[in-house]
Amino acid sequence: MEPVLAELDSVSKSYAGVPVLKRVNFSVRAGEIHALLGGNGAGKSTLMKILAGLVQASGGEVRIANAPLEPATPAQALAMGLYLVPQEAHIFPNQSVLENICIGLPKPSAAYRARVEELIAQIGVPLSPDTKAATLEIADRQIVEILRGLIREAKVLILDEPTSALTPHEVQTLFARMQALRAAGHGLVFISHKLHELRAVCDRITVLRDGNVVLSAGMDQSTDADILTAMSPGVTELEARGAGKQISRGVVLSLDALSGEGFVDISFEVRRGEVLGLTGVVGAGRTELAETLVGLRPRGSGDVILEGQAFLANSPSDAVRQGIVHLSEDRQQYGLFLAAPLFWNASSFVHDRLPFFLRPNAERKRFAQYRDMLGIKCASPDQPAGSLSGGNQQKVLLAKCLAAEPKLLILDEPTRGVDVGARNDIYRIIEELAAQGTSVLLISSDFDEVVRLSDRITVMAGGHVAGELPAGATPDEISQLAFEAQEAEHV
Amino acid sequence: MFERIARDRVATLFLVTVAVLLLVGLAAPGFLSAGTATIIWSNGLVLMLVALGIFPVILTRNIDVSGGSILGLSAVVLGLALNDGFALPLALGFALGAGICAGVVNGLLVAGLGVPSIVATLGTLGLFRGVMLIATGGEWIEELPEALKSLGAKSYGGLSIMGIITALVIVAVWWFLRSRRGRWVMVTGDNREAAHHLGLPVRRIELLAFAWAGAMYALAGITFAAQIGFVPNQAGSGIELRAIAALVLGGISLLGGVGSVGGVVIGVIFFTSIDTSLVFLKIPAYWNDLIGGAMLLGVLLIDGRLRIALEARDRAARYRRGSNTEQKSQPLEDAA
Numbered sequence: 001m002e003p004v005l006a007e008l009d010s011v012s013k014s015y016a017g018v019p020v021l022k023r024v025n026f027s028v029r030a031g032e033i034h035a036l037l038g039g040n041g042a043g044k045s046t047l048m049k050i051l052a053g054l055v056q057a058s059g060g061e062v063r064i065a066n067a068p069l070e071p072a073t074p075a076q077a078l079a080m081g082l083y084l085v086p087q088e089a090h091i092f093p094n095q096s097v098l099e100n101i102c103i104g105l106p107k108p109s110a111a112y113r114a115r116v117e118e119l120i121a122q123i124g125v126p127l128s129p130d131t132k133a134a135t136l137e138i139a140d141r142q143i144v145e146i147l148r149g150l151i152r153e154a155k156v157l158i159l160d161e162p163t164s165a166l167t168p169h170e171v172q173t174l175f176a177r178m179q180a181l182r183a184a185g186h187g188l189v190f191i192s193h194k195l196h197e198l199r200a201v202c203d204r205i206t207v208l209r210d211g212n213v214v215l216s217a218g219m220d221q222s223t224d225a226d227i228l229t230a231m232s233p234g235v236t237e238l239e240a241r242g243a244g245k246q247i248s249r250g251v252v253l254s255l256d257a258l259s260g261e262g263f264v265d266i267s268f269e270v271r272r273g274e275v276l277g278l279t280g281v282v283g284a285g286r287t288e289l290a291e292t293l294v295g296l297r298p299r300g301s302g303d304v305i306l307e308g309q310a311f312l313a314n315s316p317s318d319a320v321r322q323g324i325v326h327l328s329e330d331r332q333q334y335g336l337f338l339a340a341p342l343f344w345n346a347s348s349f350v351h352d353r354l355p356f357f358l359r360p361n362a363e364r365k366r367f368a369q370y371r372d373m374l375g376i377k378c379a380s381p382d383q384p385a386g387s388l389s390g391g392n393q394q395k396v397l398l399a400k401c402l403a404a405e406p407k408l409l410i411l412d413e414p415t416r417g418v419d420v421g422a423r424n425d426i427y428r429i430i431e432e433l434a435a436q437g438t439s440v441l442l443i444s445s446d447f448d449e450v451v452r453l454s455d456r457i458t459v460m461a462g463g464h465v466a467g468e469l470p471a472g473a474t475p476d477e478i479s480q481l482a483f484e485a486q487e488a489e490h491v
Numbered sequence: 492m493f494e495r496i497a498r499d500r501v502a503t504l505f506l507v508t509v510a511v512l513l514l515v516g517l518a519a520p521g522f523l524s525a526g527t528a529t530i531i532w533s534n535g536l537v538l539m540l541v542a543l544g545i546f547p548v549i550l551t552r553n554i555d556v557s558g559g560s561i562l563g564l565s566a567v568v569l570g571l572a573l574n575d576g577f578a579l580p581l582a583l584g585f586a587l588g589a590g591i592c593a594g595v596v597n598g599l600l601v602a603g604l605g606v607p608s609i610v611a612t613l614g615t616l617g618l619f620r621g622v623m624l625i626a627t628g629g630e631w632i633e634e635l636p637e638a639l640k641s642l643g644a645k646s647y648g649g650l651s652i653m654g655i656i657t658a659l660v661i662v663a664v665w666w667f668l669r670s671r672r673g674r675w676v677m678v679t680g681d682n683r684e685a686a687h688h689l690g691l692p693v694r695r696i697e698l699l700a701f702a703w704a705g706a707m708y709a710l711a712g713i714t715f716a717a718q719i720g721f722v723p724n725q726a727g728s729g730i731e732l733r734a735i736a737a738l739v740l741g742g743i744s745l746l747g748g749v750g751s752v753g754g755v756v757i758g759v760i761f762f763t764s765i766d767t768s769l770v771f772l773k774i775p776a777y778w779n780d781l782i783g784g785a786m787l788l789g790v791l792l793i794d795g796r797l798r799i800a801l802e803a804r805d806r807a808a809r810y811r812r813g814s815n816t817e818q819k820s821q822p823l824e825d826a827a
Contacts, residue, residue, distance in 0.1 A: 054687075073690075075690035075692065079690070084688075086688065090684055090685030090688050092678045092681040092682050092686075093681060094677070094681050094744075094748045094749050095678060095748075099678070103678050103686075103689055103691070104689040104691055109674075148689070298807075
C-alpha cells in the first residue's frame with residue numbers, strides 16, 4: 001500500500017450549530033487520483049477547504065504527510081505541499097497572467113516564465129503570459145487557476161470541478177497532466193459531477209451525502225447505479241427527454257446575417273415553445289452573440305426580428321421590457337445580490353413593474369410560487385441569497401428570469417457547477433417552460449446536455465454558424481461539426 | 492506617440508503639468524527657473540510624504556484618513572521633547588516612534604479586528620487629534636531650536652535635508668514595489684481572497700502598510716515643524732484629503748491594486764505647482780481650493796472619457812482580429 005499523503009481523521013464542522021460534516025474520514029495516497037462526489041450541500045467543498053486550511057474544523061484532525069496541519073492556514077497547507085484549485089477562479093484582475101500564476105512562489109515570476117509557457121503549450125490553450133487577467137474569459141480564468149496548481153507541483157493537488165469550463169480537448173490534456181502527476185507519486189483529489197470523467201482517471205471514489213461518507217470504494221468496484229443511489233437515493237438516472245417534437249408554430253425570434261464582436265453573419269430562427277441549443281467550443285462566439293442581443297455589447301450589421309418587429313436593446317433591462325431575458329454565464333458579475341433577501345432578488349428584473357410604494361408581502365408570495373415551482377430549498381423568503389448553495393442560487397436566478405415573463409429566455413451555461421439533483425430540476429423546468437410556450441435559447445458547452453434538451457441544435461465555431469442539426473443528433477456529431485470548423489479556421 | 496501618452500495617466504498628467512507651468516511662465520516672466528523648481532519641491536514636501544504614506548494603504552484596498560492627525564501628533568511629540576531638553580536625534584526618534592505606534596493602532600483595528608478601514612481611521616482621526624490637544628493643553632508649541640529648523644532649510648543645491656530624505660524614500664518605494672514582496676502589496680488589494688488562498692500573509696501586509704503610513708506621517712510632521720518653526724493646534728488638519736486627491740489624480744485606484752510611485756510624485760507636484768503658480772500670478776490664496784478642485788475634476792473627466800474610448804477601440808480591434816481570418820491581409824491596407 002502506498003503511503004498516505006493527506007488525511008482527515010473524523011473531521012466535523014458545523015456552522016451556527018448546523019452540522020455540515022459529521023466525523024468524516026478521508027485520505028489521499030501517493031500515486032492515486034481520488035474522486036470526491038456528492039450533491040450540492042453534501043459538504044465536499046467544506047471538506048476540501050478544511051484540508052487546504054481555508055476553513056477551521058470544529059472537531060477531528062487534519063494531517064498532511066503524517067504531521068498535523070498547524071496552524072490551519074492556507075499558507076501552512078501550501079508549505080506542507082497541498083494546493084486546492086477552487087471551483088471559482090480567484091483572479092488578480094490588474095496583474096498579468098504570469099503574475100497571477102506565480103504569485104506567492106519563492107522566486108520572482110520571471111524565473112517561472114519558461115515553465116508556464118511550456119504548460120500552456122502542453123494544455124494547448126491560446127493564452128499569453130503577458131495578458132492582463134481582467135480581459136480573460138471565464139474559461140481562461142479557470143485555466144489560470146489550474147496552471148497555479150500544476151506549477152506548484154504540490155504533493156497533494158485538489159481540483160474542485162476543474163473541467164466545468166473546459167472544452168473536451170482541454171479536458172483530455174488536463175487528464176494527461178493529472179495522470180503524469182499520479183505516475184510521479186503525487187496524490188490528487190478530483191471533484192466533478194460528471195461520472196464519465198471520474199471513471200476516466202480516478203482510482204478510488206468517496207461519496208458524501210449530508211455530511212456523511214456514504215460510499216468509499218475502488219472506482220472499478222462501484223457501478224454508476226451504486227454511485228447515483230449513494231448520492232441521492234431516489235434519483236437513479238438522468239431521465240431522457242422525449243424525442244424532438246415537431247414544431248410548426250410561429251417564429252418568435254429570427255436573426256438575419258447578424259454580426260458583432262466575436263461573430264459574423266449569424267442567421268437562425270427560434271420558434272414558439274422551442275428549445276434551440278446553441279453550442280460549440282469555448283470561443284465560438286455564442287456568449288458574445290447572447291450579450292449583443294441584450295445590449296451588453298455593441299451590435300454590428302444585420303437584423304433581429306422579435307415577433308415580427310425589429311428588435312434592438314440598449315441594455316439588458318431594455319431587452320427584458322421587450323421580452324428577451326438573459327441569464328449570464330458570469331454569475332459572479334451578473335448574478336444575485338448576495339446580501340439581499342431572496343424575494344428582492346426574484347423581483348430584481350422587473351423592478352420597474354413594481355408599485356412606487358413596495359408591497360413586500362405580495363413579492364414574498366410571488367417568490368413562494370417560484371420556490372414551489374422550481375424546488376428552491378430555503379428557510380424563508382427573507383433569507384439572504386448568499387446563504388444558499390450553488391444549485392439553489394441558480395434556481396433563484398431562474399426565478400428572477402421567469403418573473404419577467406419572457407417571450408424568449410436565453411440561458412448561458414445554466415447548469416455549470418450544479419450537481420446532478422439540481423441539474424435534473426433545471427432540465428425539468430426548461431422542458432416545462434417550453435411546453436408552456438416560452439422559447440428557450442440554450443447556450444451550453446456540454447454536448448450531452450444540448451442533445452438532451454434541444455429541439456434543434458445550431459453549432460457555432462470561430463464566430464460562424466458551422467451547421468444545424470435536428471433533435472436526436474449525437475454528441476459525436478456536434479463535436480465533429482464544432483471541431484472541424486475550428487480546425488479549418490486555424491489552418 | 493499620442494496614443495501611448497493618452498494610455499498612461501502618469502504621462503498625461505506630466506504633460507498637463509508642464510503645459511500649466513509653461514502657460515504661467517508666459518504670464519509671469521521669471522517664473523520658469525531652477526529656483527521655482529526647488530520652491531515647488533519644498534512646498535510639496537509635507538503633502539508628498541503624507542501621499543507616500545497613504546499610497547501602500549490604498550494599494551491594499553484600504554483607506555487612511557487619520558494622516559493629518561498623526562502628522563500633528565508626531566510634530567507635537569517632537570516639539571515637546573525638544574522643549575524638554577532632549578537631544579534632536581532622540582526627539583526625532585520619539586516623533587517617528589509616535590507615528591509608527593499610531594499607524595500600528597490603525598493596522599490592528601483593520602487587520603486584527605476587521606474594522607472597515609474608513610470607520611477605523613475616521614475614529615482615530617478624532618482620537619489622535621484629541622491626544623495631541625491634551626498633550627499640549629491646547630497651546631501652540633513655539634520657539635523650536637535652530638537645529639530642527641535647519642533640517643527644513645535649503646542647504647544643498649537648493650534642497651533641504653528633509654527634501655533629500657523624501658527623494659530617497661521615493662526611490663525606496665519604487666524599488667520595493669518592483670520586488671516580489673512589493674507585488675504582494677499590489678495583489679492583496681487586487682483580490683484579497685485570492686491572496687489569502689495563495690498563502691500570502693494578507694493581515695500582516697495590511698498591518699505593515701498602516702505602520703508604514705504612520706512612519707511617513709511622522710516624517711511629514713517633522714518636515715512641517717522644521718519648515719515653519721512652530722506647531723499650531725491644527726497642524727496637518729485636512730491634508731489627508733488633499734493627499735488622497737493627489738493620489739487619485741496620479742492614477743492610483745481607490746479600489747486597490749493599481750498605481751505607481753510615478754503617479755504619486757506627479758499627482759503631488761501637480762497640486763503644488765498650481766498653488767505656487769497662483770502665488771506668482773498674484774491670485775489670492777483663498778482661490779487655491781476652488782482652482783485645485785476644478786483642475787482635479789477636469790483631468791479626471793477627460794482622462795476617464797479617453798480611457799473608455801481607447802478601450803472600446805481595443806475591444807473592436809481584438810474581435811476583428813479574432814473572428815475574421817479571411818481579412819488577415821487587411822491591416823496593411825488600413826495602415827496605408
